[in-house]
Each structure stands twice: as structure tokens, then as C-alpha cells.
Amino acid sequence: MAAAEDLQFGRRVAIKSLKNFEDSKARSAFFAEARITARLEHPAIVPVHNIYVDHANVPHLAMKYVEGKSFWERIEKIKRKYARLNWYRICTVERWQRKLRIEHFLRVCEAIEYAHNRNVLHRDLKPENIMVGRFGELYVMGWKMARVIPKGRDWVLSPIAGSLRYIAPEMLQNRPYGKTADIYQLGLLLYETVFLRRAFPWRDREVVMEHVKTGELSPMVHYFGCYVPGTLKRIIKKATALDPLDRYQEVRDLASDLRGFLKNEATSVERFPRLARFARVMGRYGTVLLAVALVVVTLCCGGAIAKLRRQVAKQAVLEQQDYTLKRLSSSNRLTGFQIEREVVNVENDLLAMCREAGVRLENPEAPNSLYHYYRGTEGFAENPRGYEYQPAIGKNVSFRAFGWHVPNDTEEIPSLDSILSTLYPMLPAFVKITTEHFRNAQDGHVDMTEECTPVVSTMLGFQNELLFAYPFEGHRPPEFHVTRQEWYTRAIEDFEERPVWIGPVADTVAGDHVLMYCSAPVVNGKNERIGAGVTVLNLAAILDLYAQRLFVHPEVKAHYLVHFEGDIYATDQSDLKPSSHDGTLVFHPFPYSESFAKMGEMRTGQVFLDEKEDTLFIYIRIEPLKCVYIEEVDVSLAAEFVEPGNTGGDKVPAETSL
Numbered sequence: 001m002a003a004a005e006d007l008q009f010g011r012r013v014a015i016k017s018l019k020n021f022e023d024s025k026a027r028s029a030f031f032a033e034a035r036i037t038a039r040l041e042h043p044a045i046v047p048v049h050n051i052y053v054d055h056a057n058v059p060h061l062a063m064k065y066v067e068g069k070s071f072w073e074r075i076e077k078i079k080r081k082y083a084r085l086n087w088y089r090i091c092t093v094e095r096w097q098r099k100l101r102i103e104h105f106l107r108v109c110e111a112i113e114y115a116h117n118r119n120v121l122h123r124d125l126k127p128e129n130i131m132v133g134r135f136g137e138l139y140v141m142g143w144k145m146a147r148v149i150p151k152g153r154d155w156v157l158s159p160i161a162g163s164l165r166y167i168a169p170e171m172l173q174n175r176p177y178g179k180t181a182d183i184y185q186l187g188l189l190l191y192e193t194v195f196l197r198r199a200f201p202w203r204d205r206e207v208v209m210e211h212v213k214t215g216e217l218s219p220m221v222h223y224f225g226c227y228v229p230g231t232l233k234r235i236i237k238k239a240t241a242l243d244p245l246d247r248y249q250e251v252r253d254l255a256s257d258l259r260g261f262l263k264n265e266a267t268s269v270e271r272f273p274r275l276a277r278f279a280r281v282m283g284r285y286g287t288v289l290l291a292v293a294l295v296v297v298t299l300c301c302g303g304a305i306a307k308l309r310r311q312v313a314k315q316a317v318l319e320q321q322d323y324t325l326k327r328l329s330s331s332n333r334l335t336g337f338q339i340e341r342e343v344v345n346v347e348n349d350l351l352a353m354c355r356e357a358g359v360r361l362e363n364p365e366a367p368n369s370l371y372h373y374y375r376g377t378e379g380f381a382e383n384p385r386g387y388e389y390q391p392a393i394g395k396n397v398s399f400r401a402f403g404w405h406v407p408n409d410t411e412e413i414p415s416l417d418s419i420l421s422t423l424y425p426m427l428p429a430f431v432k433i434t435t436e437h438f439r440n441a442q443d444g445h446v447d448m449t450e451e452c453t454p455v456v457s458t459m460l461g462f463q464n465e466l467l468f469a470y471p472f473e474g475h476r477p478p479e480f481h482v483t484r485q486e487w488y489t490r491a492i493e494d495f496e497e498r499p500v501w502i503g504p505v506a507d508t509v510a511g512d513h514v515l516m517y518c519s520a521p522v523v524n525g526k527n528e529r530i531g532a533g534v535t536v537l538n539l540a541a542i543l544d545l546y547a548q549r550l551f552v553h554p555e556v557k558a559h560y561l562v563h564f565e566g567d568i569y570a571t572d573q574s575d576l577k578p579s580s581h582d583g584t585l586v587f588h589p590f591p592y593s594e595s596f597a598k599m600g601e602m603r604t605g606q607v608f609l610d611e612k613e614d615t616l617f618i619y620i621r622i623e624p625l626k627c628v629y630i631e632e633v634d635v636s637l638a639a640e641f642v643e644p645g646n647t648g649g650d651k652v653p654a655e656t657s658l
Contacts, residue, residue, distance in 0.1 A: 003065055004047070008351075013049055014066040021058045034061050034146045036120055041337060044111035046131075046139045066141075067134050069190075071104070072127030075196055082224055091226040099262060101193045104130075104138055106255055109186065110330075111140040111253040119149040123171075124162040124544045125185035127192060152196045164208055165200045169242055172212055180244040183251060184571050187239025188217075190258075194232055196223040199240070215242030231261050234269035267515035324555065328633055331619050335546045336620030341405045344438050346455065346535055347499040347518060349437075353429040354522045354533040357460055360422050362525050367417035371424040373402035375474035376469065384472060396474055401434065402427065403472035407481050411463045423460070423468060433458045433535055438545055453543040456515065460522065461488050462531035491519040491532035501624065504539075504569060506580035513540045514569045514578055514585065516625065539570040539625070540577075557615075558632040561625075562590050564600070568629060590630075592617070599628060 004015045018030040031051075039050040069077070078097065082090045107128055108572030111121060122143065129142030145161045148529055155178040160171055166188055169180040191199040199217045200208050211217070217240060220233050235257050241247045241501040248254040257267040374384060387398035404420060408414060413419070431531035438454045460468040469476075482488055490500050522531035543561050561570040567587035568576050576588045590596045599619050619630040 004062070008348075014063045014065045015071075016061040016063065018059050021056075027059065029144065030059055030061070032304065033146065036146045036148065037063075037143045040115055040118060040120065040143075041334065041341070042111050042114045043145075043333060043337070043489070044107050044138055045114075046141060047341075052499065066137075068132050068137075068138055068386060070128050071130035071132060071420070071622055072192075074132055075101075075127065076191065079196055087224065090224050092452070094222075094226045097304075098194060102190075102258055102262060102371060104132065105186075105193050105237050107138045108140055108189070109251050109255040109258075112182055112186065113255070116147075116182070116251060119151070120587065121147045121149060121156065121179065122182050122185075123147055124166070125182060125189055125463060126163050126166045127189060130189070139287050139553075144323040149178065160527060164205065164212070165198065167212060168244075169213055169215060170244055172209065177244070179251070179406055180247045181248065183248050183254060184240055184244075186251065187236055190239060191217065191220075191236050194222075194228060194236065195220060198419070200546070215240070229261070229267065231267055235261065235267065237568075238269055320654045325618075325633070327555065328631065332618040332629070332631050333620055336622055338547055339542060339629065340622045340624060343622070346437055347520075347624065348431070349433045350458070350518055350533055350535050351497075351499055351520045353426065353458075354460070354520045354531075356426060356429060357423060357521045357533070358530065360426070361419070361530070364415060364418045365422045370423040371421055372400075373404055373424060376403045376405040376472075376474065387472065387474075390471075397471040399431070399471045401472040402430075403474075403476070404468045405467040405469065405476045405480060407465055408478040410481075410637075412464055413464050416466070419466065427470070430458050430468075436471060440541060454538050454545065456536040456538050458533070458535045460533045461485070461529060462522070485534075487517040487519040487534045488532045490527050491521045491534070494521065497521055497523060504578075506578075506585045507517070513538050515539070522609075539627075543572065554562055556631050557632050557634050560628075560630040560632070562596065562628045562630060564628065566590050566593065566596055596628075599630075613640055 001014050002017070004013050008011050014191060018027060020026045034048060034051050037045070041047070046064050046066060049064065051059065051061050053059050082093075085093070108125075112125070122140070124142050124145035125140075126142075128141065131139045131141050133139070139185070143264045147158060149156055149159070155176040157174075157176045159172070160167060162171070162185075166185045168177060168184040170177045171181055185604075186645065188199045197218065200211055201218050202208050202211065220228065220236070222228055236253070238246070239248055239254055248257075253268065257269060260267040276530055300584075352626060372384065384398050384401040386400040389395070390397050402424065406416075434457065435453065442458055457473070458470050459482075463483065465480040465481055465483060467476075467480075487502050490502055492499050497520070499518050499520045501516060501518055504514040506513075506515070515538060517534050517536055519532050519534040521529045522533060524530050539561055543559055558573050559571060560568055560573075561577075562568050566589050568590055569576075569587070570576065571577055576591070578585055578587045580586065599617065616633040617630055618633060619628050621628050
């Protein structure tokens, strides 16, 4: 892994290269790791920026650069600090330091739970593969051993993978294994988090293997002899049980017990959880509760029991609301990250297409009669292949053909057929930008005949008034001049070679939708700007694909895309949607101005609407579009979709799972 500078965006990236690039198995494993890491879009998993192959056929993977130390290095640092303190001081500090480390561990659990919901096993969880950044951010790394569970099964059978000290017993015995193998490794990681020592500290390989096979961990004694609660030890024992059926079956169950421990509440590892919970409440309020209990028992035992039951029920409802709101917040952040990622990908692909056009036009090709493209102002004898009415576009288009246009009042372009033949091989680049972004995360594609793709069209225009357009839209007005379009002039006049966002603009064909134009210059080998490219996005379609179809929650009342200045660009609320009058857009301001002002003060967070606290806004900023994605939540409904005693939320639709 090496650090590098991304010259296009001015950021540091980490480059992972395949050294043994001639080995086909190693090469296949390298690309498999890249695909798995790219599909796991979670704040605690390092995002993949790009993958490319250099002139020597060596593949390289560009990822986010993380500055920090591994989880084990942090533990070693804590041990060095403790070594300078007396025993009493160590145990005093360790009580709250242990809580902070468990909070970090819970973020690891969230990332692994997300991977399991995507049918991915990590298989190499260890402190060295957990990175803690300089500002407290945490990333789960080391996905080269990851394995995808085939559809229809909950287990895999493959050769031994991972580090010997962290291999689950069933993996060492070549038995089928599933999610519980990762949970076993999480249990070992929790052991080392709590006790500041290795679960299998022996150096001899055979001794370690024997202890792994028998499930015999090192004694549960703190490195400095500090007290560790029995509940925490029982959680670790259950997570590292020898039999997979005796372990936690889901990561969220392990995380739920740890959160219960941190809150001093009952957990599943206790024989009498309700009694233990009652004892904790009694211990928390001490003498006051004892005095009240004596009075109540004297007056009416039945009344005291009824009151206690109401308190417990109220607390359960609050816990259920808290769990549901956490799921909503996680869903909101993930949606925002996906939208921003796709917008940046559109920018990158458009810039690459413009650069390719400039290179191709340096050496024009000879005319090729086998290429199919149509002039938009002269019509055609018969419809091209695939030319039909598309509901997503709102007109007759063809995704199999180019359209080109030159105004009637423009002089004849020399070597026009040669230019068309030179640019025609760029059709895959147009197709990629128009049809492969903002895809449905459920099935991997957008159905252009039924769904409204956010990318409306992609075009290339040049100084000689020649216009390339995809998809092919039939006739275009003869007086249309590409060089007079705002997106063209802005791209030509911009000082830097970068994408420029223009808009909003009303879509008079598809209805009162807000369009945003992303344009970039076409530069030739002499560094001259000979044209510009543009991609048109429909913001309402973005909101429809992500907020309304992929992440539907019954307790979410409304979704919004709001400009930083407060205008609503897209929403599912019909009375607040933007409208156009004679081509001019009219926007509605966000109705909760005070709450929106608070959102502007924080990068992300939650703002209650009124004193009753029955409405909550969950939001995230999308910087490239200068918008805020907002979900309006009815807090009073939050607890109704999680049944008591089931923190998994059986009533929440399956597609909301992260």
C-alpha cells in the first residue's frame, strides 16, 4: 500500500498494487477483492475510488487514504501509558477507557453487520485490520480474504483463510461455516479490547492450533489485573463458543448485548434478564427507591408492581424508538453517500469522454459506411433500431443510435463524414454515462422503458456547430446552435479543465422537473478548447430512485432535495414541487425555515420541529449539487414498526436493512 496524489481532484489516495501480476490466481483474487470492497458502501469501510491497469499490465487499486493507527497499536499505546501509573490509578482510568474501546468495537460490528446483509464474509477480522483515524473515524480493512455467500445458502466451504490466531474452529476443521465464523473473530477482538491481551498468546504454531480446535482461550484476566464485570465475560464466552450454534447467530445480537451492558441494562446472557434489569434499576436509584419501596409495600404491593410494569413498558418503547431512528439515520447517510458518489462518477466519466474526443479528433479516421447515426434535422427513411416512445424520457428515442445536428445557416463542415466516423466509436462512453449510473441497488440496472433514469441525455458540441447527442431524439430545430447554449459557453470560458454545474433549468418535456447540467471542455493536443460536453440530470428522478424506492420507511412522511439557499428542488410532496411558467422555474421554500437554519450550522444531525418533538428531520449534505437530502420522520410512529423484544424490527420492510 502506497500513498499517492490524485491530480484531478487534489486529494491523497492510497494505491494498492498487485506485485505478482503474472500469477492468474493472484490477479483474479486482486480483482475479486476490489469488486467486494466496491460493493460495500458503508462509512466504516474504506471506499474504492478507481481501479486501473498501467502500461506494464500491473493492476492498481485507488482507495481513500486513511491516516491513523491500527486497533492493536492503539491498545499497545494504552498499555505503555498505563505502565507509568500506579495500579489504583490504572483501574480508575480503565473503567471509562474500556467503554470508549467498546464504542469503537460497536462501530466494527455495524460494518460487519452491513457486510453480512450483503452476503459477504470478512474471514480475517483482527486488530491489525481495524484502522482508527486521527479524528476518531474507524475503518474495517483487510478484505482480501472476503468471500461472498452464494444465493440460497447461509454457509460456504473453502480452504482455510485468515490469520491462525483468529481462525474459527470450524474453518480449521474444514467444515462449512457462515456468519458465525466472523462472529467468533469478533468475539476474539472483543476479548483483546477488554483484557488488553491476545486471546491466544502462545507463539508456537502447534500450540495455538490445539487451543483453537478445543476452543480454550487464555484465562479471562485483565493485563493489569483490573476488575472486569461478569456480564462482559459471558458475552465474550458466548461469541467465542466452540460450537457455532452456541454463539450469537447475528452480529446485531452481539451488539445489542454490548449496548445493554454499557447502559447497565439486562442482556441475553443472563439467566433471569428481567430480574437483572430490575436489580440494576434498584441499584441505580439507591436509597430513594428503597424508601419508596418500603412505603409502597406497606400501603399496596399491587400498586407498586403495576407502576413498575408501566415504567418498564415506557422504557421499552423509548428503546424501540431509539433503535428505529438509528436505522433511519444510517439509511439517510447511506442514501446521501450513494447520490454524491454517483454524481462524482458522472463528472469523472464526462471529463474522460471529453478528453477522449479531443484525442480522437487529432487523427480523424476515414469515413466508415457501417456506422449508424442520423441527422436530427433531416429525419430518416425508416425508424432506427430501438426507436420508440420511452416513458422515462417522455418522447420517442433510441438507445442504439447517435443523433447529430448542424444548423441550416451554417457553412458545410469539411470532412464531416470523417469526423462522424472518428467520434462514433465513443458510443460506449455515451452509453455508460446515460444508462449505467444511479442504478437500482436491488437488481443492478435501470429499466429504461419503465423507470425514470436521472441521466436524461449526454451531448458533445464543437465550434463548427456540430452536435452529437445520445440517446437519439429524432428531429431538432434547424436554427439550434450549440455554441449559443449556456452549458457550452460556461465550459469554454472556465479557466480550469473541470466539470461545471449549471442550473437549475425547467424540463418542459417531462413536466415540471428540475434539470442540472454538468459540462466540461473538449481540449485538443495543443491545449485549445474546440468544444464541450454535457450531461443532463433530473433531480426528481434521483429522489425517486433512492429515497422513495430503495429506502422506504413507513415512519418517513416526506423526502426533499433542498438547495443550500432553502429552495426545494425535488420532493414527493405534490404541493411543494417546483413548477415552471413560460420556461421559468418557480420554487417553494422549505416550510420549516428555523429547522433548516439549524441544519446549515451542522454538517449532519437531527433537528426537532416543535416542543412536542413529534417530527424529526434527518439530513445529509450533497456537496456537488449544493443540496441537502432531508427525510421528515414522524417520531410517534417510530416505535410501532419494532415489536417488543425484537430489536431487529420484523415490521420494518426487508429492503431497509443495511
